[in-house]
Amino acid sequence: MDMPENLREALVTLTEEVSSSRLVEEARRISFRYRDRGDPQQFIQSRSEALAYAVARMPATYGAVSSALAYTLTALEGWGEEMASLLDVGAGTGAATWAADGLVALQKVVCVERETMMRQIGTTIMAFGSEALQNAMWIECDIASQPIPSRGDLVIASYVLNELNVQSQAEVSEKLWDCAEKLLLIVEPGTPEGYRTIERVRTILLQRGAHIVAPCPHENPCPMLEQDWCHFSCRIPRSQLHRLSKGGEAPYEDEKYAYVALARERGPLNEGGRILRHPQIAKGIVRIQLCTEEGITWKTFSKRDGEAYKRVRKAKCGDWVE
Template sequence: MEIPQGLRRAIENQIRDIEHVRMKDDAQAISSRYRTQSGKGKRLLTKETEAAAYAAARMPATFGAVSDALKYSLPYLENCPQTLLDAGAGTGTAAWAADAELKLKKIICLEREDAMIKIGKNMMKCSSELLCNAEWIKNDLTVDEIPEQADLVIASYVLNEMTSEERMETVKKLWDAAKMMFLIIEPGTPVGFSNLAEIRQVMLKWGAHIAAPCPHESDCPKEKNDWCGFACRVSRSRLHRQLKGGEVPYEDEKFIYMAFTREKCHSAEARVLRHPQIHKGYVGLEICTKDGIKNIKFSKKDGERYKKARKVKAGDEI
């Protein structure tokens, strides 16, 4: 996936005057904090240089994950969302992704860190008219009330930073703010999956419906020590490779997501859980269906279905 040129330019303009050595150190420090301190309710980023480093290091992959989650989820809505609430917006990545996928009329970004708000606003100045006019509100999701409702509410890579109690209280507030859809994107890890599975159970009790990725609203068929996730491949700029200490021209971002809706909606008949297992003469797929998890095979005799099965990836509808 190529991130939009407008976003790439916005990132480059934001970090133009920051020494690369300092930015690399900040990016590595932030990455370490997110790995070791998420889920404890701590503030993980407060300085402007850190916010800029975060934008350069994390926005491309996060944009890819949110974009994929939107592409998987939005087709199941009968009506197109016109307003967006980006909750825990950071530097506004989810807003950029939604602006690229939808014809929105209004965007509201909620963020508690002044440094993130400043960087996010600056980056949107040279973007679309809608992003330029996005409303930024200083808001701590764990403490403050949600000031407005929106058709689409996105919580991207933010709930995992909270304690369990804070997470569920925040989910309730964000669900109350969602008129049509509440989309959650989390890191593709066993912990992230466990947190989202807990949210899934509670949301269904509150009367929510699942648009994606689950093709059903029954108990998750995954065994206790197993989990499923998805991935998107995002191209890297030279600067991005330097910050991440990588040589390859792309980054694979592992993520999980779930889209909840107010109204009962159509969902996939089955969704691929793992990348295809390609063997001599056939392809094996693990899929989640309305009747549980199944393992299916397509041989060359299946023609187009066999060819299609070779090319699917985890998360695709089948």
């Protein structure tokens, strides 16, 4: 899942103002501060740190949101309405907005972000984008303590709720739902903690009348066992600067994410299920683990299943199988 050329060009252009060594140092400092979970008001302290954050995190955030939104739009096909406006909450430097712009014909974009430097870098980066991105409105707001001052057909909150405590997660998730005219997409890290956050939000918003679009094929309690967690993965190409900022040598990274997409309207129930793990391929057969309306089950395909067997051999974790 590669970023568009104009976004990569924007990052290269902006990072020319800071040495590679400083960007690497700043990226490591941000990572340490994030893991330490110190004062959240001190997350980003300078323009160079905002640039380092953009280099280190935009590719993975872009990839995860693109993947989750693509699955969501596929599930909406045939009954979902067009979405002309986007509200990106906790936008950072705008990765989720770029992802949405690549999949939805946006006419209006509003990005909500607390950190001043992140808003400044995000605005500069979007000058390289489409007309909708160039005209995006950036709003300062602390979503944990203030009302969210806008609405959108599509609302996205990516890697936001994991920075809040459980009570604030519940409060903010309801604020997000109140802002969504048609669809709300929440993306979190594909960790046990990220999944538990998604599960709590899912429960809260179903009680508010939301309807699940993806990834779940039902609105029943999540059947995943407590020692396991629901998550998906997308492969992200790494630029040289990205590799340096992450301290790795591999030309790619696999970003694990969890997500839920909720709509105002209930769509048709589709037969089949979501693949939860990478298919197990052996000679002449493929076994897949599926989340279905009846719960989690295993299904086996053989060459005798013809086209279905061929499709499943090419499928991956997160795909829908009928």
